[in-house]
Amino acid sequence: MLKKILKDSLPTIVSLTLSGMYSVVDGLFIGKATGDTGLAAINIAWPITAVITALGAGLGAGGSVLVAHFRGQGKQKEGEQITNNTVTLLAVSGVVITVFLLGCYTGILKFLGAQNAVYQEAKKYSQIIIWGSVFQIMGNGMLPVLRNLDMAMAAMASMITGLMANVGINYYLLFEKGLGIRGAAYGTVAAQGIVACIGIVLLRRKQKIKLYLEKKVSYQTIKTGITVFGTSIAPSVTLIFTNWQCLSYGGEAAVATYAVISYITFPVQYMLAGVGDGTQPLISYYHGARRQREVMQIQKIAYVLIGCIGVTAMCVTIGLTPYIGRWFGLSGEALNYFGTGMKISAVAFIIIGFVKFNATYLNAIMQTKKAVLLTFSESLFVTPILLYVLPYFKGLNGVWLAFPVTAACMIFIYKFMNVITRKTKEG
Helix, strand or coil: CHHHHHHHHHHHHHHHHHHHHHHHHHHHHHHHHHCHHHHHHHHHHHHHHHHHHHHHHHHHHHHHHHHHHHHHCCCHHHHHHHHHHHHHHHHHHHHHHHHHHHCCHHHHHHHCCCCHHHHHHHHHHHHHHHHCHHHHHHHHHHHHHHHCCCCHHHHHHHHHHHHHHHHHHHHHHHHHCCCCHHHHHHHHHHHHHHHHHHHHHHHHHHCCCCCCCCHHHHHHHHHHHHHHHHHHHHHHHHHHHHHHHHHHHHHHHHHHHHHHHHHHHHHHHHHHHHHHHHHHHHHHHHHHCCCHHHHHHHHHHHHHHHHHHHHHHHHHHHHHHHHHHHHCCCCHHHHHHHHHHHHHHHCCHHHHHHHHHHHHHHHHCCCHHHHHHHHHHHHHHHHHHHHHHHHHHHCHHHHHHHHHHHHHHHHHHHHHHHHHHHHHHHC
């Protein structure tokens, strides 16, 4: 079983980590090319990008859970129909979100706190990102589809190719052509377009792709995928509230500081989420086949992997904290904030992986309502409360503390849900 888990999880962990690295690449290049203003702009605009990518990840994962579930029951034809429905749904949602965001993104940026020079830079970045929504949704949505069709290594290879393209395009457009923040946006869209094209080619080798959109299947895909959407969007919801508090307690320097902290915490969160996403096909398959013993075995092994990755990530990050801020071009007051903020945030790495896995696990065994409750209570209830309460007592350090404290609270809520479920069954 361990061999199966590692075979699926390791490529998925790498793929999701690389997905998170897109923002790191943008941050490194933008920090060097435009300084604190560019960093603050891309950080404030990031929720727009996050909604687009989370939509792709959610729909792709939602369809993939259903595919794995039916494959576990031996229903291959239904699985192929759901795959085709998922691919079609990804393309349609890309067009819809593009039209929607083009009509309101300037208002969204102002709502998120963008002003003056930061607003102008954020506007340039967001406009290009929105026009490329279809590529980003398809690129992110194809990854779970491939993983659930036993092509985890191919999905990882497509992400590596996309990231390499992103690095090359960013360097050329930012430094050779001097396009500034727009160059980073073009690089992201182009790289995701490459990932999407590779994904389509790989899928066509596995099965014939047809345009297929069925209302009932689409509803079930959205229902199942909403947990993954919420898990993907949760860091960005946190980012919105955190940016507001950073502006209140430390100004634009604190926002730039949090931008760099996000460039580190986001990929680590994606890496930890990769354990859940990597084991999801196996969990869904065995759950569909009613083999609960294997499901529990996978859960135990996943917890061990998450613990090892979390502790390692925390230690490495804390050790590199004195250097990271300068790598991203932070200066002056922002650099002073960074040391404390990064170390406090890194403590969450030993907890957050379990939070991510618990939501994915519930979704994989078709307990969608519990998964949705767990996911959205974090981003819409626990995080906002802590972000407003803790800074009242600890100032800017309270903003940084909200991240690990939120993770601890979510572990407690998951345990409490299990106790209630167990007592309900016993009663």
